[in-house]
Amino acid sequence: IGQVVSSFNKMVEDLLESKREVEKSNEELRAARDSAEKRRNYIEVLVESLNVGIISLGADGEIVNLNKKAREFLELSPKDPPQKAVTLPSWVTLRDAIADLKKRPQQKKEILLTFRDEAKVVLAELIPLTREGISYPGSILIIEDITDLSRTQRIAAWQEVAQRLAHEIKNPLTPIRLSAQRIRKKLRDNAEDLNEAIYEGTTTIEREVESMMSMVNEFSRFARLPEIHLKSGSIADLVLAAALPYQNAYSKVSFSFNIPDNIPNILFDQEQIERVIKNLFENSIEAMKMSGEIRVSIFEKDKYVVISIKDTGPGIPQEIRTKMFLPYFSTKRKGTGLGLAIVARILEEHGGKIEVDNEYSEGAGLLIYLPR
Ligand SMILES: Nc1ncnc2c1ncn2[C@@H]1O[C@H](COP(=O)(O)OP(=O)(O)OP(=O)(O)O)[C@@H](O)[C@H]1O
Ligand SMILES: [Mg+2]
Structure with missing residues (x-):
């Protein structure tokens, strides 16, 4: 009977043991389920x-x-x-x-x-x-x-359009005002060359107004920066024409040109490159406080036709030479700092570039590169 009792006890023991095991794995399962649930x-x-x-x-x-x-x-x-x-x-x-x-x-x-x-x-x-x-x-x-994001981008693009429009409308206004002033002065002085002044002045005014109109049209028609329209032409003629109103208007600014006859015709957007040149003339004339010399030369270098514009102003300080082409960089009280940024952009679109002439030290020298 002792044997029976002991094997019974063992059986109970085993049963308890397996029940504990079942409970344990149940608990583990529950824990696993809980954590999976969590x-x-x-x-x-x-x-x-x-x-x-x-x-x-x-x-x-x-x-x-x-x-x-x-x-x-x-x-x-x-x-x-x-x-x-x-x-x-x-x-x-x-x-x-x-x-x-x-x-x-x-x-x-x-x-x-x-x-x-x-x-x-x-x-x-x-x-x-x-x-x-x-x-x-x-x-x-x-x-x-990304609705808001793309809206922000669109607004930024619009701002650029608006700013450039404002800046470039300002540009033709100067020659227009100068032409009017010159005609009035000749009239007042009863000058001999009055007829000539009227002819030149009104030609300038007409040209500038036309350029302004086509610019405004382009901006408003496409609601974006003007596209470049490349046409083959003489860069020399363009530079001479761009200088004319300034030559007439500023008696203390003298222009000199060094342009060989054999410069090939190249592809460029007439109006936009004219704006490039005029932006540089305006900067030079401002820097020289309306009195000094502007020397323009054109030459070929590697795959470019280069227009060099030098003035006899104070020159460009070394520390601003890398910053000056960025938008909004200006050292002038009333400057927008967009002039050279627009210039750089136009040239980039032409496959060209603008650089400071580091070899020139009598004033500011800028080099415009246009692919030929
Ligand atoms: N010929 C120059 N001589 C000396 N500094 C110059 C000359 N051209 C440009 N700079 C310098 O580069 C800066 C940037 O020129 P940019 O044409 O971009 O703007 P801005 O002339 O100041 O303003 P805005 O073109 O709107 O009148 C000028 O403020 C000036 O400090
Ligand atoms: Mg400027």
Whole structure:
């Protein structure tokens, strides 16, 4: 009987042991489930609170789930099942974008979602579900609202247009005013060359007004910076014509030209290069306080035709030589600092450039390079 008792005891012991084991693994299971649950909750909260739209797509591109932001994008109410999204008008646009993104993975696509009373610019990105080399069927579509951002960019672009317009309208005004003043003076003095002054003055005024008109037209027609219209022509003729109103207007500024006859015709935008030259003349005349010399020469160098403009003013301090071409850099009380920035931009669009002539030291020297 002792044997029976002891084997019974052992059996009870074993049973208790296995019950403990079962309980233990139950507990482990529960803990694992709890932590999985916690993680799931965490991810859900995270995904829901993100400020980008997230749409998870199944293997066949069907919508499995979407977060709060994505519902907002699609105008899907919180109670609607995810599948309802495919019936919404905005889904068509998104579906096309997804098809596009599938062909070009790892790329983002800017799309326009239009709703009844507004339009949104969104950036869409498709991410296939893979982790550590294992890929799962389906993918995630991330959509980000960049409406405000692109609006800011557009505003910035507009500001540039407006600023350049303002600056370049200011430019032709100077020769116009100078021409008028000159005619009046000749008239008052009853000068012998009055007729000549009237002829030259009105020619200048007409030219400047025409240039201003075509500029304004271009700005307002396309709402962007003027495009360059390349035409073959003589850069020498252009430089001489650009200098004329200044020569007539400033009696204490003398111009000298060193232009060989054999400079080839090159391609350039007449009006824009004229503005380049005039910007430089204005800077020189201002720097020389309306009195001094401007020396213009044209020569060929490597693949460029170079226009050199030197003045006899105070020169350009070493420390501003790299900054002076940046927008808004000015040492003048009333300067906008846009003159040389516009010049640099126009030349860049021509495939040319502008540099300070570091070998010249009697004043400021600038070199304009235009491809030939
Ligand atoms: N010929 C020059 N001699 C000396 N300094 C110059 C000369 N040309 C340009 N600079 C310097 O470069 C700066 C920038 O010139 P930029 O034409 O861009 O602007 P700005 O002339 O000051 O303003 P805005 O063109 O609107 O009148 C000038 O403020 C001046 O300090
Ligand atoms: Mg200037």
